[in-house]
Amino acid sequence: MKTFSEKEEKLNLALDKLKNLNFINPKLKEHTEYLDDQKNQLEIEKLQLEEKYRLLLCDYDELKQKIKEKNLTQKNRELKFNEKIDELNQETDILLEEIDKWQT
Numbered sequence: 001m002k003t004f005s006e007k008e009e010k011l012n013l014a015l016d017k018l019k020n021l022n023f024i025n026p027k028l029k030e031h032t033e034y035l036d037d038q039k040n041q042l043e044i045e046k047l048q049l050e051e052k053y054r055l056l057l058c059d060y061d062e063l064k065q066k067i068k069e070k071n072l073t074q075k076n077r078e079l080k081f082n083e084k085i086d087e088l089n090q091e092t093d094i095l096l097e098e099i100d101k102w103q104t
Contacts, residue, residue: 011039
């Protein structure tokens, strides 16, 4: 973005200087018009790039949010899974104790 701003600034300065000159030479006038066209093209490109950048930022924010949500969901699943494992371990312990009681 900085390069476009610098180019735009330089072109504006050049155009201002050229506009203050007396256009006796037609080639000079053509060159000024060419520079003006270049300036307009750069402004268009700058606007397009700014729009693309804005869209990329929006996409980035959405993806970041989705990743955050998925991480939370994964953590919740892991917690539930661990709880289930603990429950099964407790039930297994109880069953083993009952088996021991019946064997003695």
